[in-house]
Amino acid sequence: MATALVILAAGMGTRMRSDRPKVLHEVGGAPLIAHALRAGLALAPERVVVVTGPGMEDVAAAAHEEWPEAGIAVQAERLGTGHAVAQAAPFLQGFEGDVVVLYGDTPFVRPATLEAMSAARAEAEVVVLGFEPADPARYGRLVTEGEDLLRIVEWKDADAGERAIGLCNSGVLAAPAPLLFPLLDRLEPAAASGEYYLTDVVALARAEGARATVVRGAEEEMLGVNSRADLAAAETAFQARARAAALETGVTLTAPETVFFAHDTVIGRDATVEPHVVFGPGVTVETGATIRAFSHLEGAHVSRGAVVGPYARLRPGAELGEEVRVGNFVEVKSATLDEGAKVNHLSYVGDAAVGAGANLGAGTVTCNYDGVAKHRTEIGAGAFIGSDTMLVAPVRVGAGAMTGSGSVITEDVPDAALALGRARQVTKPGLAARLMQMLRERAGKTKDR
Template sequence: MSSTTTAVILAAGMGTRMKSRHPKAMQRLGNRPMISHLIETARKVVDRIVVVIGPDMDQLARIVSPHETVIQTDRLGTGHAARLGVDVLEEGKAVILYADNPLLTVDTMQNLLSAHGDGNALSLLGMRPSNPGSYGRIVTGSDGGTERIVEYKDASEDEKKITLCNAGMMCADVTDLKEWLGTITPDNAQKEYYLTDIVALATRKGRVSCVEGSEEELAGVNSKSELAQAEKRLQRRLRQQAMTQGVTLIDPDSTFLDSDTVFAPDVVIEPNVFIGPGVTLEEGCLIRAFSHLEGCVVKSGAKIGPYARLRPGTICHENSHVGNFVELKNTDLGVGAKANHLTYLGDSQIGAKSNVGAGSITCNYDGVFKHRTTIGERCFIGSNSIMVAPVSIGDAAMTAAGSIITKSVPSGALAFGRARQENRADKGLALQQALRKKKEQG
């Protein structure tokens, strides 16, 4: 028998309770489609991934690419979907997963596979949720083995009192799954093919084991309310992982993280910080309150915020400072460089130890193309400077406050890009008096 292990992920559901035009598997969790979490976990455990999707789910197919997809044209239940996925397999072992269980961990998935490897005909995952609700119940025998699973809608009153609930995921040999899935019938309240019906068939071949996991990782996500609860669970997990790695979260509950964030020890994150995909925080950097980061690198000793926004392509080098109401996009902020107040720097290169004054911006977009601004080392950019890209400012140069810079500035130069000030005697007082008189006249 081949040792190949395949994950068959059932993702064809539209999730009507989500009240969304998007499939359930595409609902956002932790800044990414829900199914992406499960695929990332499965990649660490199995050799191959097959995703069963519904018709007209081209976007979902792109999200799960390069993994294989199988289309379930007629939604005839989980047993039917699983059969479509398993039918493309030839041999080995298959673990059947649900896209609405995004928080399944590597350890639990590996435990499920190992349980089947202990000689059981079938292994499945169960949990004991605080509120069993409408979960299917796992009926066990005197030896502790699983006898069958009864769906809630088909359960008797005594069966509804069972606390061990089906989490949905199962593992067995491909040849056995094909046989069992080809045997089940839609003889139930929903007139659908239930995947859970294969449990009773599996008991005829051998023991069916139940691996118990926590509700924290196995609870399904079928509504926006449950999606919000899953987000809370995911964030608790990510925060704990970060703190274990040596990150200081001053108020963990108000910090939102992404599962791909790369942390180093002694990073400090103040309250109300949002970190999106693709962020690397190096040792000793400080992210101050109310900042938003995505697609960026913050190097050792850098200070970001408060109220700062770092957008994709940004690198803040060692000991650089980004202050309040400053936005950086695709910008390389050099070692020790500063942009401390009310500034936008897009598509720009800022040299080491340069200081960008308050209210300064790079005009990087002409309505069609993006252009780059290059500022050398040890420059001083005066407040309210407008740098119209493409433009470069040489090392140790300065721009006067309020300048519009449209031409390159040589190294060491002082650039004035503003109109000459002209003072007209008594004109200010006369204008104010005229305006007040006009106001009085209505």
């Protein structure tokens, strides 16, 4: 059966105390709405509609990063979840498949759970995702009889018997479009709030002879984000899941609770990650690599057997070949380091290509920015860059070439050549002792005054 996703993302989230829409706040380096979309995309939907509010073009842009063809429906008035889903109708005209309703502020619904809901559609027209929280609190209750869902009761409307039910409503729902949208047109506003609730669809569908049922998910999947405290809890939950997944796939984490992952971090088996490492978005670490303590990586690729850190920073565009060494207090950005290259101490390598087996001494800097534009540095295979060398780009140091320590290199260095770019040393015998004596005498006279 064909599937369409409707993602509800119109809420501003006033409890977030933020100028940004709630669904743009990030967990694991990705906005909440991206997590919701990715879960839904596991169903291979034919269409995706994101319901936003007025002036929320930034939410639409975030949705389009995940699904460029997504339709953007604007809910001009926030009149409840049923009203919000109804705004997707113009984008799904003629669609005969299933509609799955998700929420942009609920990032952890598992693809497997959504697949179970799709499978349950073979037995019932309306499928609701339920869960049994440790504390049901004020969640809506799912009233069932066997496998049938009879109705959804909001907590404020529930009697004592209904409040005793432990099965709660997540809000996630699946139903065929030809059934769902006519039912939405028949919703009545709630007396107290004037809002139209999606939950009322269940009773309306049953009144027409349709069957409704429940698929149960885990409580941690239903974590919604409505406040900064919720956001922190969501980040904690995400990191716990990411760490467990890494350990399960054969990654060594020597202090798992201190390692932080992004939503798309990929680490190969037999890689080792030491304490206090942060992975920003876009990082791949291959089998057998080691990321030492207190390193920060984003937008980087680390090949097999490479060692990074401690205290290293890999910025976007860092490409490390096999057996590369990037050591303490080294920063690499938009640079390729070929197999076996070494940058072990206190260096900056930006907008550069470093050849296989090249060795960059402590304090090497590729001076890539002239105040207006960036320029590239090329260092050939097997080159040796002396400590404290400034490579003023654009410049090329040839294969097997060397630079003297403390040099400022402003011109290309041919293969196998030695380049020195520093002033000649001048030595004045005995001058240090005389200078120090003069300074002491001057200091003494000043003190006597």
